[in-house]
Amino acid sequence: LINNAVKFTEHGEVFVSVKLNVKTEEFVELVIAVNDTGVGIPQDKLNKLFKAFSQVDSSSTRQYGGTGLGLVISKRLSELMGGKIWVESKVDEGSTFYFTLQTTICDAPQSLFEPKIELLQGQHVLVVDDNANNQRILNHLLHSWNCSTSTVGSGKNAIAWLQQDNKCDVVIIDRHMPEMDGVQLAKAIHKIEKWQELPLIVLTTIDELENNLEETKFLFQASICKPIKQAHLLNMLNYVLTGVKNKRRVKTTKIDTSLAERLPLDILLAEDDIINQKISLLTLEKMGYSVDVANNGLEVLSALKEKSYDIILMDLHMPQMDGLTASKNIIEKYSVSERPKIIATTASAMYNVRKQCVEAGMDDYMTKPLQWRNLENILEKWGKICNLETDVT
Template sequence: MGIRKLIKQPRQANGNTLLICIDHNGIINSLEGPVIHLLGYQPDYLMGRVFREFIPDEDEHKLNCLFDNCTDRSEFRVRRSDGSLMYADAFVYDVFDDTHTHLGYCLRIYDMTARMAQINSLIENEEKFLAIIDNTRDIICIFRDRKILYINEVSVKMLGYPREELYRRDYFSLFSENDRERVEEYELVNKDKRAGRWNFIAELITAEGKKLICEFDIKSIRYGGSKASMAVIHDITDYTLALAELTQAKQEAESANRIKSDFLAMMSHEIRTPLNGVIGMTNLLLNTGLTAVQRDYAENIQASGENLISIINDILDLTKIDSGRMELESEAFELQVCIEDTLDLLAYKAIEKQLDLLYFIEHDVPTVLKGDVLRLRQILLNLVSNAIKFTSSGEIFISVQLLGQSADEVELKFQVKDTGIGIDPDKIAHLFEAFVQADSSTTRKYGGTGLGLAISKRLVSLMGGEIWAQSEPGKGSEFFFTIKAKTSLVAKPRLRVKGNVVQLKDRRVLIVDDNQTNCQILKLHFESWGMKPVIAESGQAALSMLENESAFHIAVLDYQMPGMDGIQLARKIRRMGRYEKLPLILLSSSGDHEQHSAGLFDARLLKPVRIKGLFDEVLHIMTDIEKRRKMAEPQTNQIDVNLSQRLPLRILVAEDNLVNQKLAISLLNLMGYKVDAVLNGAEVLKIMNEKEYDIILMDLQMPEMNGIEATIRIREIYPPEKQPHIIAITANAMLGDREKCLEAGMVDYMSKPIKIFELQAALEKWGALKLESRKIG
């Protein structure tokens, strides 16, 4: 034998091996590696003990052989603390000091227990390789160039051929005629692969003509000094038959489940019918003369009925998915629009709790996708509304990143993060089960059935993704989900803004907000537009930057900040000489402050901020500062608080976004008007059957019936003298939109955000004409 490797210090152990060093007397003097995990002993217990104490007597000769220098490697057993035996594959190293004095030995031990357990289940106390091979349950065959070089005893029993005949046969002749040509071609293609291993399923024919369905695991090996192939062949005939029976049983169970789901859906619909009657009659009851106590009872009935309707709707969604009747739509949509629409629907709830709703889409995420936007919005609504429900202060942040992309498909990862009460980690696994709450007590405090997350999980699965959560009590929660969607070039994106704009390039913008997440989001967007953003975390820090740093071209101020709010900061900036005319944009959750800040700001944007709206305002300001400054001068544009007396107009606001609706009402209230408001075009037609209006402020994009459709219906239904003047209100401001509005019968067009003086001017112009026509009529 060769000279054994000599070392001064053996290599360190890793997570899968033990390194045990002993002296000439066999006493353990050094240990490394997962001792407790593999042997169950504490390292201190082993130190100073004779290693041979832990070796069974029948294996001691193998250890002696290592130390007598007759071999470098041996296999033996080591007794664990619980009395069981660990099978060890050991390499020995001589250890010397700097003077070449022999100090002892180090054994690098690999745990072979799992492998030996499998071997021992086939044949006990057998150490010879050939005996193991011959007694395994699988056929093992080594072949080269179609000739069988070795085949184990199991092969003889399973195939029924004498061993001598098998050695004379062509290896491929063992396959059925249906598979022979396919297997030959398959192995020809795969045998030269670098990995040297491949798998397939095929049929073998026994001597009696019986077909065996087998799973093949083939690996390239060296045999007899040359390259060969070894096939481990596992008979899966019984398994295949059992799987077929299981599949049939599964189909029968799914059919039974569909019957159950159909019954549940039918019962849900049956419940809705009387429940709609309860809610409808309660609405009628609330419109009668009730005492305070009676009204309270009726309102409780109405709220309970509406909650029950919501639960039934969730059950219908759940049963529709479980019964396989949920089919996803596939249409082009803009991801940014989807997220912003979702946040708009929940903005009012967030404002009530003074929470920030934020989002950020990574710049490599495609802007236009093809899929079911309504179901994606439903998932986001469930997650964000839950986040709002369980968050008392702070923020809810949505982010989207690209995980992978092919020619026509992307995989996206969504995150919904909040600063709420958090969830115990041991309860997260049950979150996505139907009717399960993270804590049953939350049902009483926060409401809900737990169906929302169950439905979200199923919808995410239909979209080819997964959903999961991370949380700690008191530290907020993070919900993640992935989806797969097609990319689409059907429609050009309207909202995503990329690339530098000449008018914005290198312009310095000051961002003032105490919310760091919002600051970082705005910073990334401004940088993508070629601007140079600077962040201030408070009003005082902003004033310091304005005094000490080089000039800024524009500033974006948050309204709600501790210590000094956005309006107070704006007043201080206006009193600074060189920043008296600095363009300022205010970010706020409502428009109630407008009367206290006239002339301070060049633009106001409602939160959650729509990025396209922010871009349009910044670009407009930077390209036409002087014109906008004149429009904002308070001395030349005064709010007419008596406009309603001069022009007593009957005004209707049609706006589905509650925050924007509240803003429009607030602006009209400043002029003295008391107005009505509805959520969509269908409600416009309904209320016009009851009242006459002179002016309708009509949002273009509304559910059920949009502003264009409602306007066309009004022009068709009512005679000219009964028709109100309809003024379009839209966030799009796209080329051709004005023409579409006028063509539909609208008289004017205003883009969001609504400017109070533009609104006042429109009312003065069209209100005077309407009143004049009313007199003539």
Template sequence: MWVESAGPGAGSTFFFTIEAPVAEAPPSKRSVSAGVQHELQDKRVLIVDDNATNRRVLSLQAGRWGMRPRETESPVEALRWLDAGERYDLAILDMHMPEMDGIDLARRIRVNHAGLPLVLFSSLGRREAGDTGSLFNAYLSKPIHQSQLFDTMVNLLAHEAPARPVASAAPKPQIDASMAQRHPLRILLAEDNVVNQKLALRLLQQMGYRADLASNGIEAVESVQRQVYDVVLMDVQMPELDGLDATRRICALLGPGQRPHIIAMTANAMQGDRESCIAAGMDDYLTKPIRVDRLVEALGNAPARNER
């Protein structure tokens, strides 16, 4: 450990080094695309990336969700489309491109299209040097993960979801604020996406529940060993250890009468996903974006404290 300083009034920089073993963190076993999503259907997405493989992956996945992607390798061409009056609901910009990098392109887009949500696609997956914080609405990291892309799309566009016909609309589910009193549960939320964390915690809070939080599968496994929980809301695709492997570890550590009721949460909605979750040891299955009525139903099916 050491410190460096240019003198009084110039501030100090502290440094340290540590030795740590390489963590054993198996990658997610599978990446399955979801079907058409009402929140994203018919939304137009502009993809600007000089890498043809990246463009193809983003375009194919967006198309499977019902979106209408348009892609180009040229930032100049993208600007020409926008200035010609083409309208988009979202734009994904690669950071490193030969003609113009993602930050410079975002600055030029903001001049005439200030309201267009922009997503920076880079190997860092976070704010880059030169980004003042006002250019981008979200960040995506390489290699892209289906769940990360889905969460980002929904977080930026779900508030503009197409309206359902009034005649066929079902009554909006009402949240029972006294549910936690009638059906007390100790809940752990395992979710890596910050926005999804806030949404899920808010829903649970409106039902009267106070949940603990784990940001990945490893934290979820450690949490259930430290604390007794009745329910784990388990995101399936998380970094370091995915929800399926985390569930397998929990089931191996705790017997049927000791382990919590595990409810899968996933953006995947393909046939066979539910079976994969149940085979891993999960007890129930919720698709994202989470519907209030399904969350209430899933929590209601979990044994409460006084039933254990």
């Protein structure tokens, strides 16, 4: 459900919520909602959604890809868990998919997360965010730690609030806001003599943090990457108030950052899912590769006309032309010595899917999400073959 919501949402957000619907001495019933601000679904199509291979709209399918069997499987899973599934939607406004599930009550501790909140008691936090869901989440967490809060939806209102005689210990600021963004607001706060030492925490994304690291360090005492995680927020609040971060064990990974030097390769990533694209690109860039991206099979064929590639990481399920069809086209058009090595990438590990890849002429297979170690092994394996073939020719 989340994957579909992300796929059909170009602007706005995808929000997942869970609430208690029924509680007895023996079981609870939960309602999970996946809400998006995407293209929406016409009312006359809603009753067909949970039927095998139904599509909402041919134009949406061409642009975003279909829902396939995902909703059928979701319906079956919810029924197996004693629940049901349904949807509410408006065209151009978005959709909300709901499902219920029943589960027994366990004897686990009331809280698996016991934060150190002593320093936060009585602290007043100003939340500056134009997103209502973020406001609600932040206020809920802060109140659970015995903080008091004030909430405003814009930088202008934040400045007005701070210029009044209000108590404030910390400000949490969203980087993206209309009219006055988080950076502009931080600069404005630093100009107010009374609040020059006021701790500021920015809510941002990984990309923004990496691209604006120095500016972020200069203006803010701490940064939090969205989506907001309870433990990270608590750690950052304690840090800006005490200057001490909680010690956490971090698992270190050893990506071979010199792989591209040892095995120089021209790589084309064929992937329509923006999240999968970012994860794969980030991993490949850490290995030293500069990678081109195609969003569907047609773009793959166009890219091959402009440039020769050593390896294509080919997603099987893409709109307009899928990976299997694109691979068959490449096999037919290019000789073995001319064509790139085609590595299938798919979320399915079923034998019949692997068989389809082999029959289409693909060279190898990887399951998603792509693990850096598996990707490294694939590139080592086929990169050596590509370089050997180049040396021979």
